[in-house]
Amino acid sequence: MPYRTGQPPVYALKADFFRTLGHPARVRLLQCLREGEQSVGALQAALDLDSGGTSQHLAALRKQGLVTSRREGTSVYYRVKDPRILELLELAKAILTAGLEDNQALLGELADEEFGPR
Amino acid sequence: MPYRTGQPPVYALKADFFRTLGHPARVRLLQCLREGEQSVGALQAALDLDSGGTSQHLAALRKQGLVTSRREGTSVYYRVKDPRILELLELAKAILTAGLEDNQALLGELADEEFGPR
DNA sequence: TACGAATCTTCGAAGTTTCTAAGATTCAGA
């Protein structure tokens, strides 16, 4: 029996989810985590961010439930929580690529017109 | 022979793409377009937005290449450009749902602790 | 307990996005 409280509608949750993905540093962080867990230090070095910024962006990803963390001594290791998140990034790339190819084709047509259409 | 100019890196394009999806009104617009093209007027009525807001959000989707439009008389009809965009929304929903179920389970555990762990 | 390393938090300034309201444009029909 689900406890229905005044919940935000699904489209708002989706928008929050996408907004979290909508920052270059966070996209890069997730991509660094493709091959498995990484420490904050390693991520920081790989992306050339400062310590504060790295933590802030990781916190945003954590708050949205995209990554989980585990502490070991003084290091904290992050991993992508659901592998489908990486699928999502792939799908986005495919869509983006198709879009860019369309533009490329359009540019080609424009160039042809220089030499007279028909 | 690809013309390499100073292009923005792929992760920045991806972030822009996700940022465009990161607004509730735009998620809803795309969902309204699931079943095929719709006029601006129909979308506006369905989502209960004002005319300015509808145009602004549609313009954002158009600029990112997520939708295309076609004019017929005084009406303009929009459609989703690449069906994979709808797949992407579905995938996001699945990831989100899984995350919420995890939280639900966690809440359950917390409730159990009331009656004594171990 | 004192220290150093790693990570996280906070704060205000700067930058970006969204909202609201008003007006501009485009088209079809009289």
Add this chain to the structure above:
DNA sequence: TCTGAATCTTAGAAACTTCGAAGATTCGTA
């Protein structure tokens, strides 16, 4: 050409996000 309907654009204020610097926390070891 005038009118009305549909859509688009603009501009400024409000709301939100990010950046950068500084300091706080946590942990392991001496």
